[in-house]
Amino acid sequence: MSTDFIAAFYELCARRRDVRTEFTGAPLPEDVLHRILTAAHAAPSVGLSQPWDFVLVRDRATRQRFRDHVHEERRRFAGELSGERAETFSRISVEGIMESTLSIVVTYDPRRGSPAVLGRHAIADAGLYSVCLAIQNLWLAATAEGLGIGWVSFYREDFLRELVGIPSAVRPVAWLCAGPVSELAEVPDLERHRWRERMPLAAVVHDERYPAEPATAPTDAAARSTASAERSTSDSFVDQLDTDTRM
Amino acid sequence: MSTDFIAAFYELCARRRDVRTEFTGAPLPEDVLHRILTAAHAAPSVGLSQPWDFVLVRDRATRQRFRDHVHEERRRFAGELSGERAETFSRISVEGIMESTLSIVVTYDPRRGSPAVLGRHAIADAGLYSVCLAIQNLWLAATAEGLGIGWVSFYREDFLRELVGIPSAVRPVAWLCAGPVSELAEVPDLERHRWRERMPLAAVVHDERYPAEPATAPTDAAARSTASAERSTSDSFVDQLDTDTRM
Numbered sequence: 001m002s003t004d005f006i007a008a009f010y011e012l013c014a015r016r017r018d019v020r021t022e023f024t025g026a027p028l029p030e031d032v033l034h035r036i037l038t039a040a041h042a043a044p045s046v047g048l049s050q051p052w053d054f055v056l057v058r059d060r061a062t063r064q065r066f067r068d069h070v071h072e073e074r075r076r077f078a079g080e081l082s083g084e085r086a087e088t089f090s091r092i093s094v095e096g097i098m099e100s101t102l103s104i105v106v107t108y109d110p111r112r113g114s115p116a117v118l119g120r121h122a123i124a125d126a127g128l129y130s131v132c133l134a135i136q137n138l139w140l141a142a143t144a145e146g147l148g149i150g151w152v153s154f155y156r157e158d159f160l161r162e163l164v165g166i167p168s169a170v171r172p173v174a175w176l177c178a179g180p181v182s183e184l185a186e187v188p189d190l191e192r193h194r195w196r197e198r199m200p201l202a203a204v205v206h207d208e209r210y211p212a213e214p215a216t217a218p219t220d221a222a223a224r225s226t227a228s229a230e231r232s233t234s235d236s237f238v239d240q241l242d243t244d245t246r247m
Numbered sequence: 248m249s250t251d252f253i254a255a256f257y258e259l260c261a262r263r264r265d266v267r268t269e270f271t272g273a274p275l276p277e278d279v280l281h282r283i284l285t286a287a288h289a290a291p292s293v294g295l296s297q298p299w300d301f302v303l304v305r306d307r308a309t310r311q312r313f314r315d316h317v318h319e320e321r322r323r324f325a326g327e328l329s330g331e332r333a334e335t336f337s338r339i340s341v342e343g344i345m346e347s348t349l350s351i352v353v354t355y356d357p358r359r360g361s362p363a364v365l366g367r368h369a370i371a372d373a374g375l376y377s378v379c380l381a382i383q384n385l386w387l388a389a390t391a392e393g394l395g396i397g398w399v400s401f402y403r404e405d406f407l408r409e410l411v412g413i414p415s416a417v418r419p420v421a422w423l424c425a426g427p428v429s430e431l432a433e434v435p436d437l438e439r440h441r442w443r444e445r446m447p448l449a450a451v452v453h454d455e456r457y458p459a460e461p462a463t464a465p466t467d468a469a470a471r472s473t474a475s476a477e478r479s480t481s482d483s484f485v486d487q488l489d490t491d492t493r494m
Contacts, residue, residue: 001255001391008252009259009391013289013384034448035257041448042260043383045401048437048444053451062455065297073369089365113443118336122320125375126400129420132379133386136290137260144248144256153293153373156292165456173376188295196295196360201281201288204300207279208309210354233339 012144019148020189022181023100032145033102038176040138045130046120049113052131052173055105055164060098066155066163067097072156091193096150100179105164106135108171131173134222138176148181259391266395267436270347272302279392280349283425286388293379294365299378299420302352302411309347313402313410313422314344318399338440343397347426352411353382355418380421385423395428 001009037054045051057063074094081089097103108131120126139149152175160172190196284301292298304310321341328336344350355378368375386396399422407419437443 001259001393005252005255005259006391008248009256009388012252012256013286013322013388016289016291018291033363037452038448039257039260041446041451044261044263044265044386044398048448050451053453053457054451055455056455059455074276077310077365077369105457109485118324118437118442120400122403123400128372128375129379129382132376133383136383137387139291139380140384141256141260145255146248151291153367155371156369165459166361167457167460170457187324190295190364192367195365198295199288199297203286204288205284205298206300206302207304208302209413210300210302210352210417212412213414223399 005096012078012140013183016139016143017148017188019177019181019184020094020096021099022148022183023096023102023150023177024180024182025099026180028102028147028179032147033178036141036145036147039141040134043130043134043137046123047113047118047128048127049120051112051127052134053107053109053111053170055107055166057103057105058101062163063097063103066103066152066160067095068196069156069159069163070094070097070154072126073156076078077154086191088195094152094154095174095209096177097152100148100150100177104138104174104176104177104178105160105166105172106131106176107166108173109169126196128171128173129209135174135176142178143184143210144181147178148184150177152177158201160204176216186247250433252396259387262358262431263386263390264431264435266397266424266428266431267341267343268346269430269432270343270397270424271346271397271427271429272346273427275349275394279394280425282386283392283394287381287385290377290381290384292380293367293370293373294360295365295373296360296367296377298356298359298374299381300354300356300417302413304350304352304411305348309410310344310350313350313399313407314342316403316406317341317344317399320403324401332389335440335442341399341401342347343424344422345401347395347424348398349425350409350424351385351425352413352419353378353421354413354425355420356416357418358416370384375418375420382421382423382440386450389425390431393427394425395431397424399424 020130040052040054041050077084078089108128110127117127142149155175157172159167159176160166166172185192288297289300325333326335355375357374364374377494389396402422404419407413407422413419432439439443
């Protein structure tokens with residue numbers, strides 16, 4: 001594809017954010033929704049099983065019930081934290097469930113394409129992986145369309161199953177808040193709140209073999225070395241990518 | 248982003264293929280490799296844990312050992328098939344491991360960001376999901392760059408672990424063949440060989456609740472109805488997408 005498109009695609013990857021607080025509450029146009037779902041459905045799937053489903057939740061009462069459940073789960077997680085971690089955590093909002101007007105529940109149905117799903121013979125989770133690939137297509141498409149997506153992970157699968165009627169054989173994979181946003185943050189929320197920092201690429205790329213533990217040898221001499229995954233630099237990843245795409 | 252870019256992005260999603268036979272064997276330029284890995288590393292991850300690693304396998308002997316293992320696993324799977332299924336399966340090639348010159352092993356390290364990975368509190372697999380999102384970024388980036396990616400799923404995780412030295416705490420998620428291709432097939436291999444067909448979008452999108460079983464009610468009146476996931480239409484999905492992006 002064209003050089004301009006390629007550069008814009010990398011910009012898209014760098015701009016995509018997990019949105020927590022920037023939803024405007026404006027409705028998501030139906031044609032745009034149809035397009036981002038079409039992108040999701042165009043994802044690769046093991047044995048072409050297409051094991052995903054998308055439940056569009058607009059109902060306010062359903063979202064409110066989910067939001068209350070998430071708050072309860074957050075309280076449990078907060079109870080495991082102490083000191084600075086607890087304080088940092090308290091600043092990270094999850095109000096997107098109500099501040100956006102649409103949520104998309106994404107599920108995995110392992111029965112689709114059964115009994116002989118090509119490629120799931122040895123890797124039982126390959127179908128689950130496919131669902132995640134679809135989510136990332138949707139996420140990038142939404143970002144390209146100027147929308148935000150926020151993935152909420154603070155819930156119990158059984159609660160969500162009951163909430164929207166997911167049968168026991170089907171697994172809920174994601175609750176995604178979706179909608180127009182005022183902006184996409186330049187730096188991820190968790191980094192901005194100093195929960196964690198982004199790692200340099202070189203810390204996660206290795207030649208021929210997985211590094212002997214503990215990992216100490218980044219392979220790209222041009223990158224800042226890092227003694228471990230936990231000690232990463234704070235250099236702007238967006239800047240790094242920006243430089244890369246101009247090579 | 249611009250209307251042109253958005254249309255091109257949807258074209259990218261539709262063009263992306265799981266490549267089996269079209270690798271030219273030409274080397275993958277280092278700057279392109281760096282860019283597609285940078286895109287992968289820009290993926291969202293639960294609690295910003297960035298739990299992925301990428302092992303670049305160029306060594307011919309390593310790839311040959313993996314290829315031989317895959318052939319053995321394919322023979323086992325073929326043994327479970329009968330008649331038409333077995334015959335169809337025999338036509339689907341997996342020689343990309345040797346026909347391309349680079350393979351990328353993608354792994355998941357659940358220890359990264361521990362002990363308190365934000366959002367993995369209730370959903371243990373959320374870290375695994377993050378790794379898949381990174382893979383899809385890489386896959387789309389490679390496609391934009393004119394490269395092909397082929398995901399090989401016919402292996403035992405323990406074999407791959409031993410092959411490239413992945414520690415027991417880390418999980419191998421994917422073996423991706425990567426490299427320049429002569430072309431990307433218009434129709435997925437599995438569809439062309441009549442293994443399975445693509446489903447209409449309406450069969451997997453539902454309003455407010457998951458459909459009562461068995462699924463019988465697509466929500467989009469414009470789409471062809473389908474009695475179940477197994478009985479899908481053969482209309483070209485690319486055509487459908489193409490129409491959508493022109494709305």
